[in-house]
Structures are given as C-alpha cells and as structure tokens.
Amino acid sequence: MKNLYTVAFYNLENLFDTKNDPKTLDDDFTPGTEMDWNEKRYKTKLKKLGRIISQLGYAETSHPPVLLGVAEVENETVLKDLVNSKFLKNKNYGYAHFDSPDERGIDAALLFRKDYFEILHKEAITLLVNNEEGVRDFTRDILYVIGKLENEVVHILANHWPSRRDGAEKTSYKRVAAAMKNREIISKIISENTQAKIIVMGDFNDDPKSESAKILASDILYNPMELLLTKYSGSLNHQHxxxxxxxxxxxxxxxxxxxxxxxxxxxxxxxxxxxxxxxGQFKGNPFRTYAGPHYLGGLSDHFPVFSIFSIKKDLENFIENT
Structure with missing residues (x-):
C-alpha cells in the first residue's frame, strides 16, 4: 500500500504585518498610507489564505499539504500568524525561515506539518547578482532544507527569483544566475549522495520554457510544469x-x-x-489583494501549484506496526 502527500508552492502577494520596519521598504503596508494596510485587512487575508492552503491537494490525498513553499512573506511574525490562523491552527504546521537581504523585506519560507515531516538541516544560501551598473541587487536568499517524510530523506530548495520589473529580457541574466546557483547546490548534494531525492520549488519569474528554467532542469531535474502552461491556463496573468x-x-x-x-x-x-x-475585463485571473494602491480584498495575484507524491509502505512492516 502507499500513502499520498501534497507538496505545494504559493506566492502570497505581499504578506506584510502592519508594523513599520525601519530596515526595509515596507512603509506602504502600514496603516494610514495610501494603501491603508491595517489589522482588519491583515487578519482577513490570513484567514482566507489559511482556508485555501488547507484545501491544496485535499481532494487527492484527504489532508492538507505536508510541505508548502511560500514567497513574499515579510518575517517570522506573519508565518506564525498564518499557521495559527483559523483553518491551519489545528494542522500542527511549523516553518523554516530566514530573513533575507531583499530591500522590501520579503522572503521565501517553507511550511511543514510537524506530525509528518522532520527537519534535519536548514540554511539560507545567498544569491549574489548585480545590476547593470555593477551594484549588488539585494534579492531573496535560496532556502535549503533537508528533512524526513516518513523514513524518506528529501532535499528542498525554495526560491523567489529576481523580478521582471525592469523588463523580462533586460533582467533575464539575474534569473539565469539564480538557476546556476541552484544547480551548484544540487551538484554538491549529488556529489555527497548520488541517490538524493531533490525538490526545487519557487516563483521563478520565468516560465518553464524560459532559459533559466531550462538551465535549472537540464539533465538532473524533471519539470512537470511544462505541460500545465497553455494559452488558457497558468499561475498568473499579465496583460491577458x-x-x-x-x-x-x-x-x-x-x-x-x-x-x-x-x-x-x-x-x-x-x-x-x-x-x-x-x-470585468480580468474575469478568470487570480483575485489579488491589491491592484496598485486599490484594495480588492482577494488573496494573491498568483494561483498556488502543487504536486502529489506517494510513499509505498512495506506491507509486512505495516501489519507489524499496526
């Protein structure tokens, strides 16, 4: 027999708390600004996100994700509030997180159900990229976690690659650098264990057939997402x-x-x-929290994605332990 587990990823679209952090550019997401990010809106978003997270893969596995990579979380406070929100508080989620050098203060993190997954190692790996003037672009770290699901060891890399804000082609080299850094980490893992099981997840700010994603996959990884992107479906929509x-x-x-x-x-x-x-004209697109400074009340400008994994249990051992 086998057990099924969900591994998911979700860009939470600027999950900020309401307090101003003088070390980051989070001023917009505070009360009394043009965006007027306040405690009521914050708690509403947490509740809605928790409800959706609890549903990811539920139809396939009958329980919420055992692992969930997230992007655009401000700090440990918002992660703590998220796992303690209405629909997640009884699921016993923990999280792995480090503050990254991103100028806006947004990070990648990994949520995990402590009843199923045990963390063996975690670290933040710096991604060094420069802008065209040769000045460092302070972007998100790569979160590297080694853990055990049942008795299976898995290596996880959670990413949020540099944005396309200044143009997709103009900034492509930054995401290529991110792909190469992931490849470097993967090569080190494989050099120590040729049979290592590796999952790489994230908001890559590139599509599966973009140069960076192809470099990442190459001969080591399989990218099932190539089959999911069509002219009618994706995880985000830009200019229709x-x-x-x-x-x-x-x-x-x-x-x-x-x-x-x-x-x-x-x-x-x-x-x-x-x-x-x-x-309206954006019918069918992800229902986002903000459009510019205008509060819409949605969850995120991205849809979450998920994968299903199976772990086969030896029947004799299963009978012996039940």
Whole structure:
C-alpha cells in the first residue's frame, strides 16, 4: 500500500504585518498610507489564505499539504500568524525561515506539518547578482532544507527569483544566475549522495520554457510544469497572457517505477472559482489583494501549484506496526 502527500508552492502577494520596519521598504503596508494596510485587512487575508492552503491537494490525498513553499512573506511574525490562523491552527504546521537581504523585506519560507515531516538541516544560501551598473541587487536568499517524510530523506530548495520589473529580457541574466546557483547546490548534494531525492520549488519569474528554467532542469531535474502552461491556463496573468512562474521540479529518481518507494505522481495548478476574479475585463485571473494602491480584498495575484507524491509502505512492516 502507499500513502499520498501534497507538496505545494504559493506566492502570497505581499504578506506584510502592519508594523513599520525601519530596515526595509515596507512603509506602504502600514496603516494610514495610501494603501491603508491595517489589522482588519491583515487578519482577513490570513484567514482566507489559511482556508485555501488547507484545501491544496485535499481532494487527492484527504489532508492538507505536508510541505508548502511560500514567497513574499515579510518575517517570522506573519508565518506564525498564518499557521495559527483559523483553518491551519489545528494542522500542527511549523516553518523554516530566514530573513533575507531583499530591500522590501520579503522572503521565501517553507511550511511543514510537524506530525509528518522532520527537519534535519536548514540554511539560507545567498544569491549574489548585480545590476547593470555593477551594484549588488539585494534579492531573496535560496532556502535549503533537508528533512524526513516518513523514513524518506528529501532535499528542498525554495526560491523567489529576481523580478521582471525592469523588463523580462533586460533582467533575464539575474534569473539565469539564480538557476546556476541552484544547480551548484544540487551538484554538491549529488556529489555527497548520488541517490538524493531533490525538490526545487519557487516563483521563478520565468516560465518553464524560459532559459533559466531550462538551465535549472537540464539533465538532473524533471519539470512537470511544462505541460500545465497553455494559452488558457497558468499561475498568473499579465496583460491577458498566462504565465507559469510558480513551479515545482523534482529529481529524475522520483520517476523511477521499480525499486522506488518515494515517487512523484502528478502536478496541478489550484485555481477554483473562489481564487478568481468573477467579473470585468480580468474575469478568470487570480483575485489579488491589491491592484496598485486599490484594495480588492482577494488573496494573491498568483494561483498556488502543487504536486502529489506517494510513499509505498512495506506491507509486512505495516501489519507489524499496526
């Protein structure tokens, strides 16, 4: 027999607390500003996010994600508030997080269900990229976590790559650098254990067929997200065109059918009606929290993505332990 588990990723669109941090550019997300980010709006967003997170992969596995990578979280406070929100507080989630050097103070993190997953190691790995003037671009770190799911050890890299804000082509080299840094980490992992199971997830700010994503996958990783991006579907929409920046890649050994107790099964975009704009010119797009300075009350400008994994249990050991 086998157990099924969900591994997901979700860009939470500027999950800031309401307090001003003088060390970061978070001033917009405080009360009394043009955006008027206040405690009521903050708690409403936490509750809504918790409800959606609890549903990710539930239809396939009958329980919430065992692992969830997130992007655009401000600090440990918002993670603590999220895992203690209405729909998650009884799921026993923990989190792995480090403050990154990003100028806006947004980080990547990993939520995990402590009843199923044990962290063995965690670290933040710096991504060094410069702008065209040769000045460092302070972007998000790569979160590297080693953990154990049942008795299976897995290596996880959670990412949020540099944005396209100054133009996709003009900034492409930064995301290529991020891909190369992930490759460097993966090569080190494999040099120490050729059979290591590796999951790379994140908001790459690039599509599966972009140069950076192809470099990342190469001969080591399989990217099931290539099959999910169509002209009608993705994880975010820009100027009436779909993108799939949010991706989960797996090492090729997850695909082995024989002698493999820990397998990748399938990948999906989670886009139910409640996550979509329901009218107007943006109908069907992710229902975001803000459009510019205007509060809409949605959850995120991204849809979450998730993958299903199976772990086969030895029948004799299962009977013996039950």
């Amino acid at each position: 065109s779909w993108n799939l920046f949010d991706q989960i890649l797996v090492s090729n050994n997850f695909l082995m059918q024989h002698g493999n107790s820990f397998q990748f099964e399938e990948a999906k975009i989670f886009n139910p009606k409640e996550l979509k704009e329901y009218r």
